[in-house]
Each structure stands twice: as structure tokens, then as C-alpha cells.
Amino acid sequence: MFYIPYELRETKGKVVPKGPSFSRAGKVELNLAGTKIRIRMPPHRPDPRAREGYPSRYQKGYLDLAGADFNLPESISTLWRCGVPLKRSWRFCGPWFTGVKGQIHFTLAVLQRDLEHGETLFNPRVFESELDAFLTRDYSDEKSYGACDWQSPANWKVVIRSPVTAVAYDSLNILGAANVVKALSFPIADNCLVQLDFRIDQLTWTGGNLAKVDKQVDRQPMEQLVTDICNSLEIELSETAQQQLAEAQRRFPNEKISEHREPLNWMTPEDEELYARYLKNPELF
Numbered sequence: 001m002f003y004i005p006y007e008l009r010e011t012k013g014k015v016v017p018k019g020p021s022f023s024r025a026g027k028v029e030l031n032l033a034g035t036k037i038r039i040r041m042p043p044h045r046p047d048p049r050a051r052e053g054y055p056s057r058y059q060k061g062y063l064d065l066a067g068a069d070f071n072l073p074e075s076i077s078t079l080w081r082c083g084v085p086l087k088r089s090w091r092f093c094g095p096w097f098t099g100v101k102g103q104i105h106f107t108l109a110v111l112q113r114d115l116e117h118g119e120t121l122f123n124p125r126v127f128e129s130e131l132d133a134f135l136t137r138d139y140s141d142e143k144s145y146g147a148c149d150w151q152s153p154a155n156w157k158v159v160i161r162s163p164v165t166a167v168a169y170d171s172l173n174i175l176g177a178a179n180v181v182k183a184l185s186f187p188i189a190d191n192c193l194v195q196l197d198f199r200i201d202q203l204t205w206t207g208g209n210l211a212k213v214d215k216q217v218d219r220q221p222m223e224q225l226v227t228d229i230c231n232s233l234e235i236e237l238s239e240t241a242q243q244q245l246a247e248a249q250r251r252f253p254n255e256k257i258s259e260h261r262e263p264l265n266w267m268t269p270e271d272e273e274l275y276a277r278y279l280k281n282p283e284l285f
Contacts, residue, residue, distance in 0.1 A: 016218040017092035017101040020045055022228040030085055032110060034238030035188045039108075039196075041229050046089035047100045080134065081112045092222055101217050104225065105199040112192045121187035122248035124165070124257045130193075131167070131185060132264060139171060140266035145285055146274030148266050149175045153183075156261035161186060161235050163245065165257050168230065178202060178213040182226050188237065190244045196233075198226045 020042035030037040084107055092102035113121070113130060121127045131153075139150040153169035160166075166186035173179040184196040202217035237245065267275070278285050 011094055011098045011101070011216070014216060014218060015094040015098065015101050017094050017221055019092035019102070019104070019221055019225060020090050022225060025229070025232070027232075028086060030108070032188060032192075032194075033240070035241050036234075036236040037108075037188075037194065038232075038234040038236075039229065040232035041088060041106070042090060042225075044088045045091055047091045047103055049100070079113055083110045084108065085110065090225065101203050102219070102222050103201045103203070104222055105201070106229075107195075107197050109195045109197065110188075110192065111195055115191050120190040120244060120248045121193055122164075122190065122245045123252045124255045125252070127187055127193070128167075128258060135171070135264060136266065140264075142173075143267075143271060144175045145278035146267065146271035147175060147278075149173055151263040152181075153261055154263050156258070158257050158259060159184065159230075161233055163237055163242070164188070164235055167257060169261070172210060174210050178210040180210070180219065182223070184230050184233070186235070188235070189241050190248075196230065198229075200226075 022040070022042065025040040025042045027038055027040050086106075086108040088106045090104045090106075091100045092104075093099065094101040111134070115121070115126070119126050121130065135152050139152050140148070142149040150171055150173050152171035153167075154172050155168075155170045157168045158165060159168050164186045166184055168182070168184050171181040171183065178201075180200040182198045182200065185193055187193045200219060200222045202213040202219060
């Protein structure tokens with residue numbers, strides 16, 4: 001059966017799209033101030049209709065932060081600086097000339113934060129707090145009739161990637177455009193964390209919210225590729241980062257990453273009142 005990116009006929013029924021095989025994944029290595037991050041992923045293969053240029057891929061020397069201090073190039077807020085050394089996209093096609101039915105847009109971002117003296121992202125309590133602040137910055141303002149468009153962090157899971165502990169979670173756009181962002185986050189220095197984001201887009205003729213598009217395009221093949229890529233991750237901390245981790249473990253021996261988390265609630269009392277009125281009389285809005 002052919003799975004190619006050209007659309008000559010309309011889809012009938014639910015589509016199970018096919019994307020790149022992880023068996024063809026190559027290994028990429030990043031050097032971040034002496035900390036090595038290795039990960040396997042397939043070659044870049046976007047939707048040919050996309051107008052985006054070829055995403056910047058890791059090249060030796062780009063964001064090769066070999067010095068003692070990080071110096072990330074881009075400010076994304078008054079608190080965070082960001083570098084993105086690795087971006088790729090992968091298309092997922094339906095059978096027999098039904099075209100591209102899904103995409104994954106991947107970014108690996110290195111995020112640096114100025115913390116109070118003595119604080120460290122290797123302290124699980126600080127790490128979770130800063131992650132919550134970052135999610136709030138990204139998603140809290142997107143609302144429909146008072147209700148939050150996004151649920152995040154959803155499907156929270158603690159992931160051991162020796163020598164650090166990572167967290168995997170989803171950000172789900174349940175009311176607006178149908179988007180799922182699967183993320184893996186972990187600290188690599190007192191003031192620096194790495195975020196792997198996989199934005200999954202399901203492409204349909206009719207669009208709709210997440211519940212609707214899930215009935216038209218199967219998300220499982222895309223989520224399986226995300227799982228395979230994340231399972232290939234290897235982390236080798238620099239000598240300085242190992243010392244910072246050991247010091248944090250000495251100072252905070254009883255701190256642990258939360259095993260379970262519910263999505264953050266960004267609704268105010270006014271939002272809740274507005275949403276209750278909308279549910280009662282949606283035709284008025």
C-alpha cells in the first residue's frame with residue numbers, strides 16, 4: 001500500500017497514517033557546556049506543502065557551549081533565555097493518495113533561568129515550580145468563554161534518565177485548534193534545563209476540536225515515534241554539572257519529583273462564572 005504526500009482523493013473513515021521508520025533513525029549528539037546529549041531520530045521529512053524553510057539542524061559548533069557559563073542567545077521572557085539547537089519535522093501520510101494526515105514538529109530547546117542565590121533546578125521542588133511558571137506563561141492566556149483551551153501538564157510521568165530525573169507530560173488543546181504537545185523536560189545545570197517538545201498535528205478536511213479529529217486521524221503512530229525517540233535519549237553530565245547535582249542531593253536528600261500531577265487550573269472566579277453562563281446558554285455567545 002502506498003503512503004505518499006500527494007492528495008488526489010478524499011479520505012473515507014478513520015485514517016491510520018504512516019510516517020518515518022525509527023529503524024532509520026540516526027544519532028545526534030549535542031555538547032552543552034560539556035554536558036553531552038545523545039538522541040536518535042529519523043531524517044527531517046516535512047509536509048512538502050509547508051512554506052517553512054528547512055529547519056535548522058544541529059551542526060558542530062552551533063550552541064556548542066564549551067565554556068564554564070551558558071550564554072544563550074534569545075530572551076523569551078524577562079526570566080528565561082533560550083537556545084534551540086535542533087528542530088525537525090516529520091509527515092505522516094494516509095494510504096493511496098489521501099495525502100498528509102499528520103505531522104510532528106520537534107524542537108529541542110535549552111532554557112536558562114536566573115535563580116535566587118542557593119536555588120538549583122536539581123532540587124525537584126524548584127524544578128517543578130519553574131516548569132509550572134513556564135507552562136503558565138505559554139498556555140494560561142488562551143481561553144474560550146472563560147474555560148482554558150489547554151490542559152497542562154496532563155499524563156504526567158516521572159522518567160529516569162540516569163544521572164538525572166526527567167518528567168514527561170502532555171499539553172492538550174481541547175477547546176481550540178486540535179493540538180497535542182508531548183514534552184520531556186530535565187535539568188542539566190543549576191540554572192538550565194532541556195525541553196524536548198513534539199507538537200502533533202492531525203490534518204483533516206473538517207477540522208474541529210481534539211475529540212473530533214481523534215475520530216478522523218489516528219494519533220497512535222505519531223505518539224509511537226515520539227516514544228521511540230525519547231527512549232533513545234542519553235545524558236552525560238559535565239564534571240561541573242555532576243558536582244552541582246551531587247551538592248543538590250546532599251542539601252535536599254528528601255526532595256522528590258511528584259509521582260502524579262493534575263493539570264494546572266488557570267481559571268479565575270470570573271472565568272468560571274463566564275463559562276457557566278456559556279454552558280447554560282451557548283446561543284447567546
